[in-house]
Amino acid sequence: MRRTPSTYLTHSTAPSTDARRADRSITTAPWPLAICLALALSQAALGATRYVRANQILPINQQNGLSWETAFQKLQDGIDACSAGDELRVANGLYLPTTGTDRSASFVLKQGVKLRGGYIGSGPNPDGRSLANSNTRLSGEIGSSSTADNSFHVVRAIGVDSTTLLDGVVISGGNANGVGDDSNGGGILMINSSPHLVRCQFIDNAAKKGGGIARLSGTTTSSVLPIHGCIFADNIAQAGSAIFAQSAPIQLANATVADNSEGSAIDLSNISATSSFSSSILYRNTGQATPELSQFRLTSAALTVSRCCIEGWDNVNPSSATTIGNDPQFAVPQSSNNVPFRLQLGNGSPCIDQGECIAADTADTDGDGNTAEPLPLTIDDAPRIVDDQFFANGGAASNPNTDMGADELVRPRIILVDAAAQGANNGTTWGNAYTSLQSALAELAAPGTGGPGQVWVAKGTYKPTTGTDVNATFLLTDGVHVLGGFAGGEALLSARDWVAHRTILSGELGPAGPTGNSRHVVTCGAGTTSLDGLVIRDGNASSILGGGGIMVDAEAQTTITHCVITANTGIGPGSAIRVEPGDGNLLALGFSIVAGNTAIGTGIAGIVIDGADEVIIDRCLIAGNVSSGSGLAAGIRVQALSAGDVVEISNSILTDNSSGGVHSLAAQCSLGSQAEVRFSAIESFSGTIPNTNPVGCVAVGPDGELIDARGPDRVYGTGDEDYRPLPCSVLIDGGESPEVQEPSGVDLNEIVLNVGLADFLDQTASVNLPIVGANQVGGGDIGPVEAQLLGATGADLDGSGHVDAADLAMLLGAWNSVGSEFDLNGDCLVDASDLAVLLGAWG
Secondary structure, three states: OOOHHHHHHOOOOOOOOOHHHHHHHHHOOOOOOHHHHHHHHHHHHOOEEEEEEEOOOOOOHHHOOOOOOOOOOOHHHHHHHHHOEEEEEOOEEEEOOOOOOOOOOOOOOOOOOOOEEEEEOOOOOOOOOOOOOOOOEEEEEOOOOOOHHHOOOOEEEOOOOOOOOOOOOEEEEOOEOOHHHHOOOOEEEEOOOOOOOOOOOEEEOOOEEEEEEEEEEOOOOOOOEEEEEHHHHHHHEOOOOOOEEEEOOEEEEEEEOOOOOEEEEEEEEEEEEEEEEEEEEEOOOOOOOHHHHEEEHHHHHHHEEOOOOOOOOOOOOOOOOOOOOOOOOOOOOOOOEEEEEEEEEOEEEEEEOOOOOOOOOOOOOOOOOOOOOOOEOOOOOEEOOOOOOOOOOOOOOOOOOOOOOOOOOOOOEEEEOOOOOOOOOOOOOOOEEEOOOHHHHHHOOOOOOOOEEEEEEOOOOOOOOOOOOOOOOOEEEEOOEEEEEEEEOOHHHHHOOOOOOOEEEEEOOOOOOOOOOOOOOOOOOOOEEEEOOOEEOEEEEEOOOOOOOOOEOOOOEEEEEOOEEEOOOEEEEOOOOOOOOOOEEEEEOOOOOOOOOOOOOOEEEEEEOOOOOOOEEEEEEEEEOOHHHHHOOEEEOOOOOOOOOOOEOOOOOOEEEEEEEEEOOHHHEEOOOOEEEEEOOEEEEOOOOOOOEEHHHHHHHOOOOEOOOOOOOOOOOOOOOEEEEEEOOOOOOOOOOOOOOOOOOOOOOOOOOOOOOOOOOOOEEEEEEEEOOOOOOOOOOOOOOOOOOOOOOOOOEEEEOOOHHHHHHHHHHHOOOOOOOOOOOOOOOOHHHHHHHHHHHOO
């Protein structure tokens, strides 16, 4: 937790008046004049602190701004009460320059006053500060909801220099559509001014010149306007939609200027001194003839550029070898209303670690008293300098890890594992990856240095021990997420392929065969954990505990996705997976394969749920599991649930499971009355399931209506299987939307907004195919793989070598048929779309 500025005050201050009086009562000798003068100067340099909060309810005559309790309600009252050197702390809230409709009303800055936003302003920690939610808003929206009657300028700065500070506020809703000066500077109009702007946002302002900022009539050519760590977005102007400056230069550092329109985003005009852009992003600004001109325009002005990302960059006037024109790859869709959120960098951005931080923290934004350090915090209070483990540093040697733009990518803690790595074996980079998964898990479990994190595991086989201890297991502690499918070298989760790069966690500790194998390959301990993109096999639950592949402990909240749990054996409940009895334990199993597991005696081969607050099994294949005992479940068994416990099986296939050699319904599932089965495909299903009321379920044969669930080698789980549904299968569109979502702490889609999981083959998880008679048109498929629209097949239906009237006649003869060989586009229905394919190939 960042301490408040008062915590960091280590310099001496003058004694209080009462203290000096007390001191004089003891010592009669007068203080030397020099000491008195020094104390007076020290107090003046420190300045006073005053307070403003929009939710103040005290009467105006009791508001003096000397504390949060007696804070001013109106921001301008706070500004007016300050003198040069004072600091004005402004609590989160909405501030308008007038309660009336006078469009000339603005917040007027005062020379030398430091205005800081983002404070809590009440409660036990009123001086707590965070800009992450952008809640100190200075708005020109003074009239109706229309912008036509908004303030011409939200803020005005007249004759102030860089000792005047605006730090951590959002300025929006200015509309400078008047005449003269009232046509410039919707956000801020500056005349003869250069206030220091730090971590501010200029959003949705408009003007003829300078939608966000218009800086006019600079006092001298050397009075640089410092703009550090700011965002400009959604502003509009005919010239300088974000910034218009004339006469005096600007210094734009670690800023993001995006989605502004009409004129060039930054327009510099008639400035003899040199302006500078450093480590900033100018992208997605529009309205001019070329992409680069939409970003900036120079008219009788000089500019230097260093380590920036500028759309359309041509490296001419000015030139910069360190500047790029690549897409910065913002993480979320452009339409997001939360602007800082919208403009965060994605995990693969070319701006990562390519910047530098030239802006010193003269405003002391973190309150540590160090004003010489580089700007330490981003627009959303993340650390400003973070070394990304996947990108080579491209910035200056003094601070090489800064990203371009106002934001800094801060990944979750990631530890890398690759059995083939030959580096330092410390998990920090792919070259220096741990060669043992256990080493990574031990780091995250270590007292003091451990904690939540992701473990990225490259292809290969990993065992819980190099010895023979059958109790050895991969233990996942709270907050640990293990993800497989990497080739080694990826910077993005989306770049992995868990089907092609099989990442195997094996319990086989000695010779082939179950004897001597680990009792539990993986154990999900108490807390939030997840497994994704892994093959978990060769466990031998050689005790009545079960859980040969995966043991889900009591009090565990586990998500398992895109995994194959296979070739595990046991004598107890759940050779593949067992959920132990517990209070508060949860399991979400999605888009996974539980197949080819065996049990002997009274053991149960597949999944056993012995009690849990909630279990969701969704879009899974549970197949080919064999319990040797007669009358026992082999696929899923639910038992010993307590009141309020919930088990939901949805959109899943249960097939080819056998007990005592019999493929009965009981072999597929044995469920209690609290289990719910929805839109699933079950072998030997005839409309009912004992103890539960199935909804939307269908019957399938031992093949599960999949193309080849065993693969050519006829062995489940070896990697040659084809889990796609057969063409026009009852599985297609027979399910509901997927229930299982991304595990907490893992963004599998590489965008901040959670849009759900991909299917087992990393394809879109819900594709609607227009099949006549589908159970849930628009829903997902049943099973782990979603059928996708296929490319058009050959239109030469009669094999004559030409597409002509004969082929047309054959197509029309099969019109509206389902699953026909004349279905040319693979949607299982012969209709106009197939006719279009045929006519497109005519001749």
